Amino acid sequence: MRAEDRGVLPPEQSISRVIARLRSHALYDVLLLCVPPLLLLLYAFAYVHQLGLIPPFVLFVLTGICLASLAILAVVLYRPKVPSAPLAARLLDEKTEAKDRFVTLATLDPKSSAPLLISRLRLEAGGFARRLSLERDFPYRVKPRFYQSLLASAVAALLLHLLVPAVQSTPLPEGAAHERLRELARQMAARPRLADLGRRLETLVKKLEDQSSTKPEQQKLVQEMRQKVEEQQKKEPEQGDRNILGQTSRTLKNLEQQSGAGQEQSPEKKEGGGGSIQSNLPQDGQGESKQSQGDGGDSKGEMTAESNPRMQQGNSAQGDPKGQSGDKNQQTKGNDKSQQGDPDKQSGPRSNETAGKNEGKSDQPGGKSSASEERPQGAPPSDRLAGDGKGGLKGEHYVTVQLPDDPAGESNGEGKIGTAKGGRSRTNVPASNAPLPPHVPDAPTEVQQMPLEYRGLIR
């Protein structure tokens, strides 16, 4: 009697059902593995497209390539996972405790075996197949790989959100920025509402590339263009147009910052190239200097020096206090407290002090600063200051000097003169960074023409 006649499921059919079940499991596994990266890629492409970094055509091509690659990957991963008949039979044997009956039936050639034994084996296997419940014996379980894939995709999406803005905010080189602007101008020209602005942008790029125009002019043009773009962006109702305008605005801003930075850097480079003479003044215009503090509080002074506009911006002409030409006439032996300004604007040995505060204790009775009393040692000043480079004056456009006893009015620098304690007037320390006049051999004697170190002595 056949197994079907007895109402028993034929073992071959049981094996087929198990294969189908396991095949669907394999499909789920592969889909679950591939779907998170697929969604991530689609999202990344859409995100990048939304930012206007890729045009729609590229988006479609990338999406197509991505889908095709993942489909191939899915097939490659799926095929080995589909169980063969012997494998399914072995699993069936394990689940039903059939002692390899299904394996024997699935792999044995019935023609070369005794029919009596084969039919008996089929009957036995059919009985064991009744124990089978696919839902119970072969339940689907989500594999850990899915969670790993999901986690990796989530991390990648997070990184995308972090990195793309960072990359976008990175200033482009000037040439690349121009090219980007030109590309944006083309995109804008393709949109009716932005066509006019696109043409203007194109014109701007041409002007920027024109060598005859100066930097400030270019910067001004860029600034104006950016304002226009931003205004247009506020008015624009469409998201796509707003994105393009946003990118244009960012690119212009980058360009503007670059040209601004270039302008600021250029004079500093000039200054930083050679040596400089240092004054012993607290150079910052906003700085406050406690000039000297004598023994017993004889001389305690505060001075606020306001010098040239650069100083007021926090650029100091004072460099390393130990530095230039071994100036012993710097200030005092006291503590020197200074707050440094913007370090980006520091050039060479100069230090930038935005609120320099020098506090000194003078060894001299009466609070007289030793700065004006000390005499230079070594070679004569003409030799020491004639050279270029560190410590020399050659090639310098201006120097900052300290004239200890000069009236404040005579100096170009404006010094706030404090009142010394103990009835003595505080030493006025005017400062100047006015450019030196050209050297005229027969010129009348001027204060500035004299060697600086000797002025106090002569007076």
Add this chain to the structure above:
Amino acid sequence: MTPENFQQVFTGLESEVRKVIVGHDDVLRRVLIAFFAGGHVLLEGVPGLGKTLLVKTLSQALGISFKRIQFTPDLMPSDIVGTQVLAEDNGRRDFQFKKGPIFAHVVLADEINRATPKTQSAVLEAMEEKQVTVFGESYTLASPFMVLATQNPVELEGTYPLPEAQLDRFFFKLVVAPPSPAELREILHRTTGTQFQDAQPVFGDAGGPLVEEMKELLRQVLIAPPIEDYVVRLVHATQPTTSNGAAPIPAVKQYLRFGSSPRGAQAVILGAKGHALADGRVHVSYADVEQVIYPALRHRIILNFQAEAENVAADQILAELMAKVPRT
């Protein structure tokens, strides 16, 4: 002969022998499997464990002829196979062949390792060829024919250990273990009283043909190709030097001089088939194979000097082999 009949006869034989023999269930089952597979068995165990009684009882239960040969150093081949004797018949004298004890269905070769190699060879030739040749004339042995040889592993002085080539002719090598306390108590109960039981023949008059049918059925048992492949891999893995370039299992390489011959694989397959039938199945499972690996291969793998020096047994190597060789 149907599988049900086979199992019925098999179980009946086991029951009859158990009336006399206490314990040794595995040994008894494997001896019966070897009998229906057409093989010979080497029983190894210390004296007094009931090896001879087991064989004698089995032959009684089978209802077939049984002869016992006690092997001694002075035993001659003619004492086993027989010889030509001068006989007078109606005033005419003629040489007649006097059959030796080998002409029985079941032959017990007791302490086979005490005979000289020449005598051992006579028996082993009969085992393989199922015939003997005396003075140029061949005599076919009875069918079914089975030799059950015993050897004592302890008293090795004055013995002639069987050569590897001759060991290979034994289908199974079974180790007879000492009885457990419960079994010993039962042995005492049965043997020290006044009542004794004998095994009754199971087959009756048609014993011979029935045994042949059972042997035929055993060979028809189904075995799946993956299980055959498993046996092949197992037997091939016993070779210390492999031909396919794969590295041998470390224990095999370290302790074996020679691996199993193809006879080993044949013994495993037939033994597994017999085991399946005895279990009431018509197909071989992986478990059947693993049940017969030890008796079928333990005397076919030749240990090297290092294994003997380190007292490594063949069963240990086989256990590692089965652990290392995957089923699929």
